[in-house]
Amino acid sequence: MEDGEFERAPSHFTDRIGTGDWPLEAGRYRLVVSRACPWASRAVIVRRLLGLESALSMAVADPIQDSRSWRFTLDPGDRDPVLGIRYLGEAYAARDASYSGGISVPAIVDVPSGRLVTNDYPEITLNLELEWAPLHRPGAPSLYPEALRDEIDAVNEDVFRDVNNGVYMAGFATRQRAYSRVVARLFARLDALESRLSSQRYLVGDTITEADIRLWVTLVRFDVVYHGHFKCNRRKITEYPALWAYSRDLFQTPGFGDTVNFDHIARHYYEVHRNINPTGIVPIGPDLSLWLTPHGREELGGRPFGDGTPPGPVAEGEEVPSVAAAA
Known part of the structure; x- marks a missing residue:
């Protein structure tokens, strides 16, 4: 901006799963995140609290981007094992080949088509809390009462x-x-x-x-x-x-x-x-x-979880380093 202030670009793809062209189906979609990104971390936390791990798989991008942005170099062969892509931008291009904006996380991708569904970070967690309710775990807390x-x-x-x-x-x-x-x-x-x-x-x-x-x-x-x-x-x-x-x-x-x-x-x-x-x-x-x-x-x-219960153990393969090692 002219006065030197940073201006955040709005989300470009704002569809909601469970509405319109994107029916709610367990296993159909993949959440792409970076554990470095606070906007993506919101979705990671909500997914875990609501017990959506088996319904919504998760891809974790390398925290270090290159000129093509978020990449899957943490995975064998530098490809996401579910989507088969090297860069998140490939899912954006599959959705809109003419798109030239930023490639951001969190993003939800339709696995069968490889197309991006949404990168609307303010709404993704609300979507998980509301439209995804039929797939919540027993005892899931109400995060948006x-x-x-x-x-x-x-x-x-x-x-x-x-x-x-x-x-x-x-x-x-x-x-x-x-x-x-x-x-x-x-x-x-x-x-x-x-x-x-x-x-x-x-x-x-x-x-x-x-x-x-x-x-x-x-x-x-x-x-x-x-x-x-x-x-x-x-x-x-x-x-x-x-x-x-x-x-x-x-x-x-x-x-x-x-x-x-x-x-x-x-x-x-x-x-x-x-x-x-x-x-x-x-x-x-x-x-x-x-x-x-x-x-x-x-x-x-x-009452942290209200009338609900804590989530179970972290899903296999999604563990993070413990800070106890720094003690």
Whole structure:
């Protein structure tokens, strides 16, 4: 933008599975993610909490992109074993050969045709929570309860503008005034969230909701990359008593920390964004073992999964490195 502010491009493919040309069928679709990406991490967490692993397979892209963007070099033969493609862009081209925009994750691909269905990251989790309900596991929590949707939507709007997207606006700002403006908004919002979470365990109601997932994916990356790499360095999350305890509480909740790969996160940001970090050097810190320290949030009450139950063990082949090794 003219004043030096970063502007996020809107999602181009916005279809919803379970409507229109895309019927809900277990095993038909594949979720493509990067564990580095916060927008994709939302979908990974929701899929796990709702027990959709057997209904919706998942492809994990290499955190290091090349000129063709997200690639499947973590898989044998550098191809996704289900879709048979080397780059996510091939699924975009199968959907629209004339498309010349960005290739983003999360993305859901129709396996039989190899065509992209959606890259609409704000709506993918809601789609999984609503239209995919017939395929949820027994005991799946209600992450977007109807009675709380207005409040959840309002919280999400503030968090997206000032926090989720705010860190990117700070990191990619090209003028001092633009950077200073968005950083001020970011930390004003974090201060407000610190106050809100000082007296309640979760953002909306007494259970985990979509609002918590959307905030947490930024908090878990904050001290690792956003504080230094994106110059969001007024305070670390570890310096906010409530936000830090809240972050650890969720990290230690099944479905959250067991989806996080800090190595992918750090290497992606520091190695890919050469306009910000020309050397590509990846910092060695912070101490990841602190994520496993007691948080004390149980004293605030709350029922993490409401009337539901925790998810089962992580699916075979989807495990992530444990931060316990850093202890």
